[in-house]
Amino acid sequence: MLSNRYYDRYTNSYSDKMEDTQDRLITVTGIGKVEVEPDTAILKIGVITKNENVVKAQDENKKIMNKVIEGLIDDGIRQTDIKTIQYTVVPQYDYVEGKQDFRGYEIRHVIEVTIRDINEVGIIIENAVKNGVNYQQELTFTVDEPEKYYEDALELAIINAQDKANNIAITLRARINFRPIKVIEKTNRNQIKPYETAIYRDGIGIPVQQGKMNIVAMVEATFEY
Numbered sequence: 267m268l269s270n271r272y273y274d275r276y277t278n279s280y281s282d283k284m285e286d287t288q289d290r291l292i293t294v295t296g297i298g299k300v301e302v303e304p305d306t307a308i309l310k311i312g313v314i315t316k317n318e319n320v321v322k323a324q325d326e327n328k329k330i331m332n333k334v335i336e337g338l339i340d341d342g343i344r345q346t347d348i349k350t351i352q353y354t355v356v357p358q359y360d361y362v363e364g365k366q367d368f369r370g371y372e373i374r375h376v377i378e379v380t381i382r383d384i385n386e387v388g389i390i391i392e393n394a395v396k397n398g399v400n401y402q403q404e405l406t407f408t409v410d411e412p413e414k415y416y417e418d419a420l421e422l423a424i425i426n427a428q429d430k431a432n433n434i435a436i437t438l439r440a441r442i443n444f445r446p447i448k449v450i451e452k453t454n455r456n457q458i459k460p461y462e463t464a465i466y467r468d469g470i471g472i473p474v475q476q477g478k479m480n481i482v483a484m485v486e487a488t489f490e491y
Contacts, residue, residue: 292434292442293488295452296427298419300481304407307387310351311394312376312401320355320371327373330398335377337397341390343379352376376403382410412481416455419483424449427487440491448488 313330317323335348354374360367381387387405395402409415428444435442 290440290491291447291488292431292491293486294427294430294434296423296425296430296485296487298422298424298426298483300415300419300422301478302409302415302481303478304409305382305384306408306410307381307384308404308406308408309379309381309387309391309394310376310403310405311379311391311399312352312374312403313398314375314401315373316358316370318370320373323371323373324355327375331375331377334394334397334399337393338379338390341393342383342386343381343390347380347382349378350375351378374401376401407477407479409479409481413455415481416483419481420451420485423483423485424487427485428489431487431489431491435489435491438491442489442491444489446487446489450486452484452486453482 311334313327313334315323315327315330317326338348339345352374353376354372356372356374358369358372360369379390381390384407391402391405424446427446427449428442431442431446432444
């Protein structure tokens with residue numbers, strides 16, 4: 267007598283195949299980096315004046331700052347590349363034995379200067395100091411059009427993700443579809459900011475080394491294999 271035998275006609279159903287495909291996914295993080303030489307400098311400098319008379323302190327500050335701005339324009343800086351970022355009038359006090367003793371006003375006028383010729387940074391700072399700048403806040407370097415460099419970094423990030431996924435697939439003795447089914451951009455395009463460098467003098471000039479900046483893009487990519 268033959269025993270009863272059963273079989274499933276739907277062993278390889280469509281839903282099962284879909285689940286198998288979904289399980290055969292590789293998700294990796296790709297990183298791309300582009301090294302760029304800065305082409306723009308952003309200089310923040312100012313004039314500080316002090317006087318017991320607030321009007322005199324302001325007039326002196328204005329006179330010196332006008333000379334500084336005229337010198338910057340003579341050095342090739344465009345008027346539109348000079349802007350005021352801080353102007354303060356602060357009363358100054360001495361504190362002696364717990365008592366407040368007024369000693370005058372401090373006027374601080376800080377401007378931001380965009381320098382589009384990197385080679386002129388040193389001489390521009392030196393001339394500004396000669397014309398009356400007595401406050402140096404910051405010198406930063408950046409690129410004028412960072413977006414195009416970021417796009418290059420993004421392309422390299424995709425290639426890096428493909429390489430990583432392929433290496434994993436080789437280990438699994440499989441093949442990947444190099445066209446990802448999903449890509450998520452992990453970096454913020456607005457992350458590209460100027461970076462700061464030191465300003466120093468050696469009695470001869472002001473040597474400035476702008477160095478290089480890295481623009482980085484990162485993606486998360488998913489591949490089928």
